[in-house]
Amino acid sequence: MSSLSKYAKAIFDKHIVMNLQLILESEIKKAIQNLYGATLNEVEFQATRKDFEGDITVVIFPMLRVVKGNPVSIGEAIGAYLVENVAEVLKFNVVKGFLNLVLSDRYYLDFFGSVSDFSNFGKMPQGEDAMMVEYSSPNTNKPLHLGHIRNILLGYSVAEIVKASGKKVYKTQIINDRGIHICKSMVAWSTFGNGETPETTGLKGDKLVGNYYVKFDKVYKKQIAELKEAGKSEEEAKAEAPILQEAQQMLLKWEAGDAEIVALWKKMNGWVYTGFEKTYEALGVDFDTLYYESDTYLLGKEFVAEGLQTGVFFKKEDGSVWCDLTNEGLDEKIVLRSDGTAVYMTQDIGTAIQRVKDHPDVSGMIYTVGNEQDYHFKVLFLILKKLGFNWAKNLFHLSYGMVDLPSGKMKSREGTVVDADDLIEDMTATAKKISEELGKIDAFSEEEKDELYHTIGSGALKYYILKVDPKKRILFNPEESVDFQGNTGPFIQYTYARIQSILRKANENAELGNIDIDTLKNVSLHLKEKEVLKILQQYPEVIQLAATNYSPALIANYTYDLVKEFNSFYQNVPILAADTISEKQFRIQLAKAVSDVIKSAFSLMGITVPERM
RNA sequence: GGUCGCAUAGCUCAGCUGGAUAGAGCACCUGCCUUCUAAGCAGGCGGUCCCAGGUUCGAAUCCUGGUGCGAUCACCA
Numbered sequence: 001m002s003s004l005s006k007y008a009k010a011i012f013d014k015h016i017v018m019n020l021q022l023i024l025e026s027e028i029k030k031a032i033q034n035l036y037g038a039t040l041n042e043v044e045f046q047a048t049r050k051d052f053e054g055d056i057t058v059v060i061f062p063m064l065r066v067v068k069g070n071p072v073s074i075g076e077a078i079g080a081y082l083v084e085n086v087a088e089v090l091k092f093n094v095v096k097g098f099l100n101l102v103l104s105d106r107y108y109l110d111f112f113g114s115v116s117d118f119s120n121f122g123k124m125p126q127g128e129d130a131m132m133v134e135y136s137s138p139n140t141n142k143p144l145h146l147g148h149i150r151n152i153l154l155g156y157s158v159a160e161i162v163k164a165s166g167k168k169v170y171k172t173q174i175i176n177d178r179g180i181h182i183c184k185s186m187v188a189w190s191t192f193g194n195g196e197t198p199e200t201t202g203l204k205g206d207k208l209v210g211n212y213y214v215k216f217d218k219v220y221k222k223q224i225a226e227l228k229e230a231g232k233s234e235e236e237a238k239a240e241a242p243i244l245q246e247a248q249q250m251l252l253k254w255e256a257g258d259a260e261i262v263a264l265w266k267k268m269n270g271w272v273y274t275g276f277e278k279t280y281e282a283l284g285v286d287f288d289t290l291y292y293e294s295d296t297y298l299l300g301k302e303f304v305a306e307g308l309q310t311g312v313f314f315k316k317e318d319g320s321v322w323c324d325l326t327n328e329g330l331d332e333k334i335v336l337r338s339d340g341t342a343v344y345m346t347q348d349i350g351t352a353i354q355r356v357k358d359h360p361d362v363s364g365m366i367y368t369v370g371n372e373q374d375y376h377f378k379v380l381f382l383i384l385k386k387l388g389f390n391w392a393k394n395l396f397h398l399s400y401g402m403v404d405l406p407s408g409k410m411k412s413r414e415g416t417v418v419d420a421d422d423l424i425e426d427m428t429a430t431a432k433k434i435s436e437e438l439g440k441i442d443a444f445s446e447e448e449k450d451e452l453y454h455t456i457g458s459g460a461l462k463y464y465i466l467k468v469d470p471k472k473r474i475l476f477n478p479e480e481s482v483d484f485q486g487n488t489g490p491f492i493q494y495t496y497a498r499i500q501s502i503l504r505k506a507n508e509n510a511e512l513g514n515i516d517i518d519t520l521k522n523v524s525l526h527l528k529e530k531e532v533l534k535i536l537q538q539y540p541e542v543i544q545l546a547a548t549n550y551s552p553a554l555i556a557n558y559t560y561d562l563v564k565e566f567n568s569f570y571q572n573v574p575i576l577a578a579d580t581i582s583e584k585q586f587r588i589q590l591a592k593a594v595s596d597v598i599k600s601a602f603s604l605m606g607i608t609v610p611e612r613m
Numbered sequence: 614g615g616u617c618g619c620a621u622a623g624c625u626c627a628g629c630u631g632g633a634u635a636g637a638g639c640a641c642c643u644g645c646c647u648u649c650u651a652a653g654c655a656g657g658c659g660g661u662c663c664c665a666g667g668u669u670c671g672a673a674u675c676c677u678g679g680u681g682c683g684a685u686c687a688c689c690a
Contacts, residue, residue, distance in 0.1 A: 044630090044632080046629095046632075046633095049633065049634090051633090051634080052633080057632095057633090059632060059633095061632070061670065061671070062632090064670075071670090095633070096632095096633065097632080097633085097670090097671095098632080098633060137690095139690080176690070179689090179690075180689085180690095181689090181690080293690095318688090320688060329616085330616090330686095331686070334687085334688055336688085337688040338688060339688080341688085343687095343688070343689085343690090344689075344690050347690095370684090371617085371618065371683090371684060371685090372683095372684055372685070373684095373685085373690090374616095374617060374618080374684075374685070375616080375617080375684090375685055375686070376685090376690090378617090399618085401618085401619080401683085401684095402683080402684080404683090434652070435652090438650095438651095438652070440650065440652095456652090464625095467626075467627090468625090468626070469626085469627090471618070471619075472618095472619065472626090473618095473619075473682095473683070473684095475625090480624095483625090483638080483639065484652055485638080485639080485652055485653090486637080486638035486639060486652095487625090487626080487627090487637065487638045487639090488638080488652085490652055491638090491652060491653085493652085494650080494652050494653075495652095495653085497650075497652095498649080498650055498653085499649095501649070501650060502649055502650095505649070506649095545629070549629095553626095553627085554629090557626095557627060557628095557637095560627090560637080560638090561627095561637090564637080567653065567654070568654070568655090570649080570653085570654085571645095571651095571653065571654040571655085572654075572655085574648075574649075575649055576648090576649050577648060577649070591649095612650085613650085613652080
């Protein structure tokens, strides 16, 4: 158990219960002062291991620096002192240099009674300080795939977590809506499309456009082969292929504002956006504000010009503009081409500045982008600092590992991608299959069933992806379906549904009434109850930890621990059939609290929970 | 080659600021549905924490050097 963050402390202060760890720390310091005349700066705590009796453990070893003596006898002395002076400490034992403290039930019950609403437990009120979280930066020439799914789920979840940790959050994306890749789809469509539309083909807009991106590549490769046969070198062939030149012509026309080309661009991008909308909806994510590359690259150019004046950048003989980062241990980086056109970096400079202009309360930004762009963001952040923006010190690249297939990297042009919509559909189908086999929801309407399948299927997928540490790469094998048992989304959803079932029954019998402190006083805790309470108590701290580490995986692991402990309680301790009324009431409330926290934690991962399953 | 990241059970992953005998799930094996949903519970099997040094009372964790895998070092994004 790490020391509680100041946020968690604030939560406990708000409720009558003082954080015990703080009390223990100061009492232990007093004990050392009284017993040995020494001054202790810090006390190290950790959760007591399961195989020893106790709830919280004080590590004695670090004290040996200021107190000379045998760790066991020091532990004994502190333990005796605490039992004497701290009401919550019932008894203790010392194993080697570890002082295990057994806490009173009363301490845990006071904690439980002090939280009036577990559905908001651990979430801090939103402050003035705003963060902007960027995720899902799609190109508008092809549909979203599994790689985007990780990006989207991760970014969304981190945004929710940061929000819960007490910051205002704007969710945004940068849409790469211009450039040669878009023109490729446009050329292919106008040449081979025969006026096809999403309406005439019944295809999702992004799929339709993606097909023409693939078509372009096919034709391009064929033309290269033909040119090589006619005696051209590989390089010449690649540069001279007519369809590529056509795309390049189109880009020039687009930049010149050619009305016909711009109209085509708008039409095809419109199809793609409609398609993306559907995918985002299926994933249950949203955005507060959108940015388009076509809108921000010009602002980037302005600031490059300004930086050139102030000496942040320099111009080479050919007219290209660079930033010298050799003092920072990096290379020189281009920020404007010799022909004056913008590069990726130019646009990103512009976008960042635009965002803060539009949202003056933004004091930092989080970019959810794959780790292949680590270098790019290192450079971007440095440049923004050099340009003198004070928010530049609060920029963070949420860098995540690639999602690879057993066959290697996914490539859109070669059709070796796991399509986002297909994957969600597959997961839903698997959920359906399993649900039907179990046959528990035969009473559901067709509509309710479909909703449930989607809840479970997408829950399985989201949990599967989010439970992994973001910086690690994921190897995804489409042949082996995502699990629905063990450490999975459906397992946790199932626990939630079982609790709801109990609550419904309790409600029918009017046993759900608010628990009062007097009832709690008469309860003596079962070991399993105590374990569940211990984990519940950690939730506020886990949110803060997940926020500072930008890691939904911490929320996932926490939820799993909570659910595992609860299931053990559920299976071993009767709830509705408890011996006494006060026990029954308490256990119902405990179950409810657990389900509230499950729902809350899952919402931080963008996962919904079913009432029955 | 330079830089950055990763390496823990057969597989997928936890392991917080260094602390006790390194933990889960899947798979495999045993039990448990006439009591609240068995997508569950209880238990078993399974480890040279990549290797070698170092710091420390104590290292999977920190440092150095290797090895392996990945990324990056474009007037691509």
